[in-house]
Amino acid sequence: MLTKNTACRDCGSSKLTLFLDLSDQPPANAFLTKEALADGHETRYPLKAYVCEDCQLVQLIDVVDLDTLFQDYVYLTAGAGPTTPKHFTEYAESIAKRFALGKNSFVVEIGSNDGLLLSAFQKCDVKKVLGVDPAKNVAKIANDRGTPTLAEPWGEAVAKRIAKEHGKADLIIGNNVVAHINDHQDLVRAVKALLAPKGAFVFEAPYLVDMFENLSFDTIYHEHLSCLAVRPLKRLFESHGLQVFDVRGKSVQGNSMRMFVGWPDAHEVHLRVPGFVNKEEGMNLNIVPSYHNLARRAERRVKETTDLLAKLKKEGKRIAGYGAPAKGNTLLNYAKIGPETLEYLTEELPTKIGKFSPGMHIPVVHVDVARKDPPDYLLVLAWNYLEKILEREDALRKRGTKFIVPIGEYLRVL
Numbered sequence: 559m560l561t562k563n564t565a566c567r568d569c570g571s572s573k574l575t576l577f578l579d580l581s582d583q584p585p586a587n588a589f590l591t592k593e594a595l596a597d598g599h600e601t602r603y604p605l606k607a608y609v610c611e612d613c614q615l616v617q618l619i620d621v622v623d624l625d626t627l628f629q630d631y632v633y634l635t636a637g638a639g640p641t642t643p644k645h646f647t648e649y650a651e652s653i654a655k656r657f658a659l660g661k662n663s664f665v666v667e668i669g670s671n672d673g674l675l676l677s678a679f680q681k682c683d684v685k686k687v688l689g690v691d692p693a694k695n696v697a698k699i700a701n702d703r704g705t706p707t708l709a710e711p712w713g714e715a716v717a718k719r720i721a722k723e724h725g726k727a728d729l730i731i732g733n734n735v736v737a738h739i740n741d742h743q744d745l746v747r748a749v750k751a752l753l754a755p756k757g758a759f760v761f762e763a764p765y766l767v768d769m770f771e772n773l774s775f776d777t778i779y780h781e782h783l784s785c786l787a788v789r790p791l792k793r794l795f796e797s798h799g800l801q802v803f804d805v806r807g808k809s810v811q812g813n814s815m816r817m818f819v820g821w822p823d824a825h826e827v828h829l830r831v832p833g834f835v836n837k838e839e840g841m842n843l844n845i846v847p848s849y850h851n852l853a854r855r856a857e858r859r860v861k862e863t864t865d866l867l868a869k870l871k872k873e874g875k876r877i878a879g880y881g882a883p884a885k886g887n888t889l890l891n892y893a894k895i896g897p898e899t900l901e902y903l904t905e906e907l908p909t910k911i912g913k914f915s916p917g918m919h920i921p922v923v924h925v926d927v928a929r930k931d932p933p934d935y936l937l938v939l940a941w942n943y944l945e946k947i948l949e950r951e952d953a954l955r956k957r958g959t960k961f962i963v964p965i966g967e968y969l970r971v972l
């Protein structure tokens with residue numbers, strides 16, 4: 559169930575420094591049913607963030623078995639949040655345009671989930687698409703909807719088989735998946751086995767810079783095995799003879815980045831690539847003490863937040879959590895915020911409603927519960943949707959409910 563890496567997954571160095579120990583936690587998406595809660599068995603695993611002294615990849619080295627985490631994965635992209643579908647349509651359209659993808663192109667998605675992004679490519683006239691996802695339940699949903707999907711983990715063997723059966727891919731795409739993969743060497747070998755000579759491997763991932771700018775340490779959870787930055791990835795791809803030819807900053811799920819990788823000289827290298835590297839070095843992300851500073855800031859923020867919540871409780875205020883995202887559980891478990899503080903967490907995903915949050919066991923209810931009987935304060939756990947939430951819950955705010963935002967440059971009460 560749990561293995562421990564002894565070397566950096568990007569550069570192979572054994573010089574890994576622990577900088578943030580978020581304590582033992584259950585997997586952040588392992589919401590419990592009433593029965594499971596009564597059963598009392600809940601496995602916790604170390605959640606410790608390390609930085610590689612040689613390439614500065616931020617990573618977990620305690621790796622929980624993917625099957626445990628993904629067999630019945632509850633994150634379905636279609637219902638994940640208010641911005642997802644539009645984001646996928648625009649994403650597919652822009653990529654299809656940039657790489658002139660059409661009816662003769664072959665697009666493969668790693669970690670294709672319920673097939674929503676690939677279906678957006680199908681709407682862009684790409685006839686041949688194939689998803690690869692280890693979660694059997696979501697792969698089935700994709701297949702049922704008409705997006706062919708293999709229910710397997712990504713790797714060199716499956717990539718070689720796809721290349722043999724379907725030919726090389728013009729586009730390999732991965733949306734929030736590279737950070738989930740433990741074996742980055744195998745990931746890159748698999749990309750090489752399947753990528754057409756003029757093809758592109760494009761992926762989006764949460765960006766380390768955001769963790770420094772917004773103190774979003776809660777994006778560390780067992781599924782996110784790495785927190786990616788341009789410098790370490792560039793070194794990884796170059797060590798395999800591939801080239802990073804573009805990077806974009808994105809702001810969809812908090813701040814993420816989109817990286818473009820191809821064969822050397824197949825694409826013109828954009829100036830943004832050295833630009834991102836310079837930015838990371840300018841922020842001192844290439845030296846280890848910066849990571850210890852980040853951990854101290856996270857510790858201070860957690861204390862500030864729990865102090866505020868304790869004060870409000872003492873004043874008799876009613877508090878609940880807004881959203882039940884995986885990252886919220888990192889914060890709640892690390893800060894030890896439980897049902898004695900938060901009456902419930904709101905959610906709209908039917909797969910989570912009626913369950914209890916992993917570790918702290920806070921009941922998850924439909925957001926209408928808060929709308930019908932407004933609490934005094936809502937702790938915003940789904941902070942990446944803050945603007946949308948404030949807009950949508952304007953009526954709640956007008957009735958006096960305040961929103962506490964624990965993640966961001968400062969602790970905010972709105």
Ligand SMILES: [Zn+2]
Nearest residue numbers: 566569610613
């Ligand atoms: Zn390294």
